[in-house]
Each structure stands twice: as structure tokens, then as C-alpha cells.
Amino acid sequence: MLPELGHFALILALLLAGLQALFGIAGPWLGRERWVAAVTPAVAGQAVMVSTAVACLIASFVGNDFSVSYVAENSNTALPLFYRVAAMWGAHEGSLLLWILLLALWTVAVAIGSSGLPQRFAARVLGVLGVVSFGFLLFTLATSNPFLRLDPPAPDGRDLNPILQDPGLAVHPPILYTGYVGFAVAFAFACAAMLEGRLDQDWARWTRPWTTAAWSFLTCGIALGSFWAYYELGWGGFWFWDPVENASFMPWLVGTALVHSLAVTDKRGLFKSWTLLLAILAFSLSMLGTFLVRSGVLVSVHSFAADPSRGIFILVFLIVMIGGALALYAWRAPLLKSTAGFELGARESFLLFNNVLLVIAAGTVFAGTLAPLISDALKLGTVSVGPPYFNPTFLMSMLPLIALLSVGIHANWKRGRLKDKQRMLLYTFVVAAVLGCGLAFGVYYRGKLLSAVGATLGMWIVLSSLVDPIDRWRRGLSVPRAVLGMTTAHLGLALAVIALTTVQSFTTERDVALSPGETASVGGYEFRFLGVQPVEGPNYDALGGTVEVTRHGAPVALLKPQKRSYWVQHQVTSETAIKMHHGSNVLIALGESLGAGRWSLRIQIRPLVSLIWLAAFIMAVGGALAATDRRYRAAGAPAGARAAVAAQGAA
Amino acid sequence: MILVLGIIAGVSIAGALALSAFRQNVTFFFDPSEVVAGKVPAGERFRLGGMVTKGSVQRAPGSLEVRFVVTDFSHDVPVTYSGVLPDLFREGAGVVAHGTMRPDGTFVADEVLAKHDEKYMPPEVARSLKRHRGESRADSSSAGESATPPPVAAPGSGS
DSSP: OHHHHHHHHHHHHHHHHHHHHHHHHHHHHHTOHHHHHHHHHHHHHHHHHHHHHHHHHHHHHHTTOTTBHHHHHHOOTTSOHHHHHHGGGSSHHHHHHHHHHHHHHHHHHHHHHGGGSOHHHHHHHHHHHHHHHHHHHHHHHHHOOTTOBOSSOOSSOOOOOGGGOSTHHHHHHHHHHHHHHHHHHHHHHHHHHHHHTOOSSHHHHHHHHHHHHHHHHHHHHHHHHHHHHHHHSSSOOSOOOOHHHHHHHHHHHHHHHHHHHHHHHHHHSOOHHHHHHHHHHHHHHHHHHHHHHHHOOSOOTTOOOOOHHHHHHHHHHHHHHHHHHHHHHHHHGGGOOOOOOOOTTSHHHHHHHHHHHHHHHHHHHHHHHHHHHHHHHTTSOOEEEOHHHHHHHHHHHHHHHHHHHHHHTTOOSSSOOOGGGHHHHHHHHHHHHHHHHIIIIIISSSOOHHHHHHHHHHHHHHHHHHHHHHHHHHTTOOOOHHHHHHHHHHHHHHHHHHHHHHHHHHOEEEEEEEOTTOEEEETTEEEEEEEEEEEEOSSEEEEEEEEEEEETTEEEEEEOOEEEEETTTOOEEEEOEEEEETTEEEEEEEEEEEETTEEEEEEEEEETHHHHHHHHHHHHHHHHHHHTOHHHHHTTOTTHHHHHHHHHHHO | OHHHHHHHHHHHHHHHHHHHHHHHHEEEEEOHHHHHTTOSOTTOOEEEEEEEOTTOOEEOTTOSEEEEEEEOSSOEEEEEEESOOOTTOOTTSEEEEEEEEOTTSOEEEEEEEOOSOTTOOOHHHHHHHHHHHHHHHHHHHHHTOOOOOOOOOOTTSOO
16 A cells, blocks of 8 residues: 555656646746746645655565565565665665655755745746656656565565665765755756846855755765775775766766856856856766666666666756756857956956866766776777776866965955965965975875875965964954855865875785784784684674784774675675774775685775865865855845755755 | 966866876776687786686685686686685676786786676676677587586676
């Protein structure tokens, strides 16, 4: 009964999304006030229907209803309750439903937050969101219905993929998707502005809190995914340039560019076309990410089973949405005239560089991600593109970006008067260079150029960012929340730069073979293997190794990595054991029995790696601060903050 | 104007650098038949993919050094690797190894991948196996041998 109810709710949601799109777009067009007024009820109804569908699916999981095919594929009676709930989005159909739920919640938040906006404009925004929702609902119902029944019902489920049986599943997908889907709001505002032909500074200001909030969620989601991969996949890497990681990273890069270019459009009325195109591009990349992940065309740890009809549907939908938005742009382009100008050293030019470099970075990631597909399609051979390509090309655009940041934040709008700041910039740079080289050559002894450069540039951002707030504080002036947010986010970036370059330069990794009682020395630590014992879990058997870690004889930790074998799928997974010590992460993964009583172990020491995730979190906090600045609320978008909170509560 | 020219110059330099990085850093995929046919440029790092032959995994007791054979059911390539094998590595399953060929015809792997999804078979491996299974069947039927179809799980069947 529940599955049918859920299915029915989903169909009603599709109809309501269609009405929302029709009323929202055609209403203002034809000047029908009643249609415009009907948009908000459609939004609310759609959200209720989608929530009902989600609740039905979760109830089917909790109640072990193995007559539902999706539940039978992804759950099991032995699966702990916590994972039965999270298993809802553990595979393709459910994660699409999660996507739709989050879109519905964002839409509700926009509807509430837009009460201060002109009614017709708000209706258009909601209408465009309705089109997006309609497409995804149609896709789900047509190709990926999670409520399909099995006849006869399965006696028991095939279990959730063991690699997903981790608390990370509960938080990473919802937060990441909240960010992904959030760019739909920026897209909708851009489309609404073009539909209305109202391409002044207002739409940019209305969009800013939403875009920044989405960006914060995406930042958090990517960091959580990286952290999860680090401790769960057993390799101990934090970033693999895996296609699915890239799929979330490209919208992040373009979204970061969008956040900055919106600032220019808002404050100065410049970069209007560019901002519109970035808003379209950011959401297009979000959808492309969905396409890449869901269609299974790319090789990835995340790929679900491939189904060509799904891929084609998403591709067509992608072409309709992006093509439609670009056609709209072409139609309205004559309205886009920027009257103001700016000088070379003005803040505008720094933000222009920021945008160009970020888009170049996204472009190189895009090229590397799609190259295997293109090469295969053109029969040029099967290639793979990995870190040796991504690392240097990414660095190439990021190094100038972070170098320019320290200068750019001190530039004035419109006029290039950097001369009065020269001395301060020089001083901070010298101090940063001393600190940076000190970290690279002093703390980690064998200095490498990259880490010295990275640490210096990172320190420079820290010092340069703090000059202005400290100055204001000393003069007793208040710091606006938006500035505080920006500074926080930049400090997070600085920390990330320092951590990333340090990790890249000073990681020690070794595979060793040890028998009980033997000791191996790796990276200044001693690892004494104490043997392996059986461990029993709720739905798996495991072998747990014990390793005593010491540094120069002083105890550091007793680490217990596991090798688990899950009952239902007979899949083996490695549970790494990690200890943070003096800023470094010591990670051990248990390998296999090598015979003669010896075991293989992977030992890895990564300095400052935890700082990467902390840095991302700081950046997200900065975004949240900026998004909740009073300025946006006064301007008539009162609920940027409330919306973010609502979306988070739902996640 | 200077700004625009600067950006155009920057973008083109970036493009050129990315392209050269790309040329130097893509790794090609070869299956055992292509390796045996000498299609791999000497000394080049590449990815070798296929199935791990049943019963081929050998190691000296207590050593990290492991040897196994990768096959596409037409040709075999012996592989040697030192280190921890991935969780999903097993005989009769798909595998992709990164490394180089030694002059004696052994592939020295520095990285072995068996991805973290039981249903997963690298698409290039699946395609290569399909091709070669077709060929080997044709060969054996013409030669009148008893063709033993390899006990392979089809991609996506979740063996």
C-alpha cells in the first residue's frame, strides 16, 4: 500500500510541478494575475507530495518491504536501522528522489524568501524551478521509479553496498546535493531576469545570498566526500580526480566564479552577460554531473549500473535546459549594456582575473574528465587521465589566482589606486615568505619548492586579509557581516592552500609485511604488529589487526584496522585506523595474510591533511556568514538565512 | 584593452600548457593481446587490463611480492607487483594494473586497481573480453577443439 501511495504522490508532484512551471512562466507573460497567484500553492503542494513519496520509501526500507524492488536491491533484514534509513539514497533511484526533495525544499525556501520581491519576478523564478523539477520528476517516473514492485517478493534483500555502510552515507549525499541543487536557484533567477528583460543590478543582489548558500553547501559536501573517501576506501588518499569528484568540483569552481562576478554585477552593474552565462554554466555543470554519474558512461567508484535510456533522457533534458537558457540569453543580449568603466588596478580587474582563472581551471578539469570519453568515441584508443595531468594543470591556474587574491582584496572599486597599499603589501609578503619557508624548510626539514611557494602564498592571504579587519577593529568600526564572511572564506582558502601543498610534498607511504611481534619504521614512527583477531559485527565478520604505534619509543596510539567481510554480498572492505598526532594523520590499512604468519599493512603518514577538511568547513562558514548579511534582507530577500537553515534541517 | 589582450594571452598559454601536460600524461590502455602483439611503445607506462587467471596468483610465503597472470582468453601477460592488493582483487575477476613492461615480457605493476563495487567491471576490460571471447570461440570451433567458455561474470551481473 505504502509504495503505491508514494508512487501516486510522485505522479501528483509531477502534475503540480508542471502547473508551477506553466503558471510561473506563462502567468506573468500573459498578464494573468490569478495564474501568478496560483504559483505558490503549486510549490507548496509539490513539496508536500515529494515529501510524502520520500516518507513512503523510507517507511518501506524501515519495514523491510522486500516486495519493493529498490528496497530488495539495497537493504537487508540484518542491516542496522540507521543504514536502512540512509539506504533510501544509497543507489540511483533513491538518490534521484533525494535530488527532487532538495529541489522542492529550495523552491519552498525561495517562495518564502521572495515575499519582498516583485510578484511577477518571483513567479518567474518559481516557474523556472518548476521546469527543472518537472524534468527530474518525469525522468524518475519514466526510467527510475523507486516504487516498482517485485512479484513474488524477495525473501530477503541483497543488502546495501558494504562500502556505503558508513555514517558518511547519512551526511555526504544530502549536503552535496543541497549544494548541487542550490545552483538551480541561481539559474532560475538568471532565467527570470532574462524572461522579464530586467537586467539591472537588482536580480544580482537578489540572487547573491542564494548562490552563496548553495556554494557553502557544495563546499561542505565536497569536503565530506573527500574525508569519507580518505578513511573508507582504504587507499588513504583524499582526492583522486575521479570523474565523480570532478563532476562536483567543476560546478564548485564555476560557482566560486559566479559568487565573485555577482559581487561585481551587484555593486557596479558590470559583467552582466558574464554573470548570466556563469549562472547558466554552474547549473549546467551540476546537471552534467548528474548525467555523468547516473548514466555510467564514465569509469568511477560511484557509477551505478549503466542504463542507456537514462543517459539519453538526461542528455536530451540537458540540451533542452541549457539550449533554452542560451536561446533566452541570445534573445536578451541586446539589453545588456554596461555603461561604467574601470581602471586596470581596480577591484573589478582583479575579480575579472579571478573569474577567468577559475573558469580556466574548470575547463582543464572538464577536458581531463571527458577526454577518455572523446578519445574512445573517436577510436583514438582507450586512455585514462589521472593526477599527472590534473595536478600541474590545476596548479597552473590556481597559483596566480591565490597570488592575486592578496592584492585584489585591497583594490578599490573603479579606480586603480594601489600605490598607497604598496608598502603594506610588501611587508605582509616578506613576513609571509619567512613564515612559509620556515614551515616548509624548518618544520618539515626537507623543503620542497612547491610547499614553500604554497605556504608563502597561503600565509600572505592570511596576513593580507587580516589587515583591514584589524584596522577597522582598532578604530572601533564595525565589520559588516558580508566582509566578515568574505574574510573568513579567504582564510579558509589560505589554510587549504597551505595544507594541500604540504600534504602533496611530505606524505610518506609504505606497504610492509609483518608477522606478530615485528616492528617496521616508517616516517619517524615505529609500528609494532601485535597480530590479528576475529571480530564480529552486526552484519559482517571481520579480522581486526592491532598495531602499536610509537615515536622514538614514546607511545602514540594503539591502532586497530579491520578487514570486513559482509554476509550478504560477500564483499570485503577495509576499515582503516587513523590517529592524528602533531598535526599529521597516521593511517593504517590491513592488507591480507601473506602466509608464514605475516600480514601486509599499508602505512601512511600525511601531515596537515585534516586541515584540508577544516579549511573547507571554514570556507563554508564564511559563505554562510556572507549569505546572511542584513543587506540582502533589507533589500527584499529576507530569508537567505532561513532558507539555508531549512534546507539543512531537511538534509 | 591591455586587460583583454592579457587575458587572451593568458588563456592561450594555459591552453597550450594544458595540452602539453595532456600529451605527456595520459596513459593508454592495452589488453594482453595487444601487449603480446607488440603494440605498446617500448618503455611506456600504460594500463594493462583483463581477468586474473584462476590459480595464477603466487607469492613467496611472507613476502609482499606477488605474481599473477592477466588474460583476455586469447593471450596472457605475467604481472609482478609488490604491495597491498585492493580488497576486490581476486582470481577470476577483472583487474587494471598501471606499470611498464620488462624486457623479459613481464609487466611490472606499481598500482593495481580492482574498483570498489562488486558489480563493477572496468568497461574497457569488459569490451576487450567480449571481443576476445568471440575470437577465441571462432578459433576453437574451426580447430575443432573443445572450447571451454571462460567462467567469467558478465559485466553488471554481480557475481
